[in-house]
Amino acid sequence: MDGDALFQFLLRLGDNNLILGHRVSEWCGHAPVLEEDIAMANVALDLIGQTQLWLALAAEVEGKGRDADKLAYLRDAGDFHNVLLVERPNGDFGHTLMRQFLYDAWHLPALNALQTSSDSRIGEIAEKAAKEVAYHLERSTDMVVRLGDGTEESHRRMQAALDDLWPYSGEAFIADAVDEAAAAAGVAPLPETLKPAWDEHVAATLAEATLDKPEQDFMHKGGKRGVHSEHLGYILAEMQFLQRAYPGARW
Amino acid sequence: MIAAQPTVAEVWAWLEEVPDPEVPVVSVVDLGIVRDVAWRDGVLEVTVTPTYSGCPATAVIDLEIQAALRRHGVDKFHVKRQLSPAWTTDWIGEKARAKLNAYGIAPPAGAACARALAPVEVACPRCGSSKTERISQFGSTPCKASYRCTDCLEPFDYFKAH
Numbered sequence: 404m405d406g407d408a409l410f411q412f413l414l415r416l417g418d419n420n421l422i423l424g425h426r427v428s429e430w431c432g433h434a435p436v437l438e439e440d441i442a443m444a445n446v447a448l449d450l451i452g453q454t455q456l457w458l459a460l461a462a463e464v465e466g467k468g469r470d471a472d473k474l475a476y477l478r479d480a481g482d483f484h485n486v487l488l489v490e491r492p493n494g495d496f497g498h499t500l501m502r503q504f505l506y507d508a509w510h511l512p513a514l515n516a517l518q519t520s521s522d523s524r525i526g527e528i529a530e531k532a533a534k535e536v537a538y539h540l541e542r543s544t545d546m547v548v549r550l551g552d553g554t555e556e557s558h559r560r561m562q563a564a565l566d567d568l569w570p571y572s573g574e575a576f577i578a579d580a581v582d583e584a585a586a587a588a589g590v591a592p593l594p595e596t597l598k599p600a601w602d603e604h605v606a607a608t609l610a611e612a613t614l615d616k617p618e619q620d621f622m623h624k625g626g627k628r629g630v631h632s633e634h635l636g637y638i639l640a641e642m643q644f645l646q647r648a649y650p651g652a653r654w
Numbered sequence: 655m656i657a658a659q660p661t662v663a664e665v666w667a668w669l670e671e672v673p674d675p676e677v678p679v680v681s682v683v684d685l686g687i688v689r690d691v692a693w694r695d696g697v698l699e700v701t702v703t704p705t706y707s708g709c710p711a712t713a714v715i716d717l718e719i720q721a722a723l724r725r726h727g728v729d730k731f732h733v734k735r736q737l738s739p740a741w742t743t744d745w746i747g748e749k750a751r752a753k754l755n756a757y758g759i760a761p762p763a764g765a766a767c768a769r770a771l772a773p774v775e776v777a778c779p780r781c782g783s784s785k786t787e788r789i790s791q792f793g794s795t796p797c798k799a800s801y802r803c804t805d806c807l808e809p810f811d812y813f814k815a816h
Contacts, residue, residue, distance in 0.1 A: 445793075
């Protein structure tokens with residue numbers, strides 16, 4: 404696989420986790436109950452930890468002397484390759500969990516498939532991350548069911564969150580040249596091969612949660628190739644402020 | 655003059671004295687974080703594996719291992735990170751499990767490889783009752799879940815089988 408395509412592929416894995424990890428960390432100290440606050444912080448921590456592994460490997464593959472920190476703090480929005488779903492604003496607690504659920508339901512099967520990657524460095528990170536993400540999916544699935552099939556108010560909010568986020572749920576499954584190169588090299592499966600398992604888990608969970616799966620087929624895309632919504636800029640402004648204002652600052 | 659090179663067994667013994675920063679009642683060796691100790695061309699190579707990839711203790715553990723080696727006069731060493739096979743609580747020995755329990759943290763129940771998320775019977779570290787329930791699968795550190803005992807009503811940490 405061409406080094407530049409592999410670099411792009413690894414940035415996608417790293418950036419998805421970095422941006423979602425940052426979004427989830429915005430809840431720290433604000434969740435409705437203590438246990439959920441701790442759970443949010445733990446999930447964010449796992450995602451950021453995995454980001455360090457993916458971006459360190461991306462930097463190694465790139466071979467230009469950058470490291471995970473430089474990639475996280477010194478790239479601009481156009482050079483980020485996360486799917487649009489993870490940069491969606493948090494909204495309310497239910498909205499945040501719905502976004503997490505739609506992501507986790509892709510993330511775990513993706514990591515499971517990457518464990519047999521022809522690139523053993525990718526396989527090792529996926530093996531490590533999959534164990535952690537199994538908890539994420541269990542929790543977000545459980546919460547979608549509890550809140551969807553909860554009170555009238557929680558049901559209304561979860562349905563609204565689902566309707567709002569649904570058009571962002573398909574980008575991860577749409578292949579482009581980078582995905583095709585990764586699949587041809589045995590580095591990763593073609594993204595659409597992960598879709599049946601996702602469909603099945605999502606449909607079963609939404610049914611149990613008494614939520615209506617949106618009929619809409621239209622899916623937003625662009626994030627994977629660096630075309631983002633305005634929200635990413637605000638995330639980066641906060642996340643990168645220190646390194647931009649005081650380059651090379653350490654503590 | 656050539657200083658005597660400590661044996662690998664001696665180094666393991668030193669590392670058994672290095673406490674885990676979050677759960678100081680057990681050592682980094684007890685937890686299975688130290689995977690290998692070997693001399694390579696006059697450099698002592700200590701291989702460590704992270705517990706959870708985002709565990710903030712990882713950097714502190716590296717520093718403490720380095721400090722322990724320096725304390726014992728080793729100045730040529732390399733702490734190497736190894737991800738695979740991924741860390742599992744199956745590597746925590748019986749002695750360490752007893753120490754965790756005495757410290758108030760329920761040790762991992764059953765083999766992690768069976769299924770990390772399968773419901774297991776977790777005994778209360780305070781009264782020993784098996785009538786316990788999970789409050790949250792996440793706890794005070796990434797490696798723990800929050801439980802409570804429905805007999806003695808004690809809330810406690812459970813070291814997840816992972």
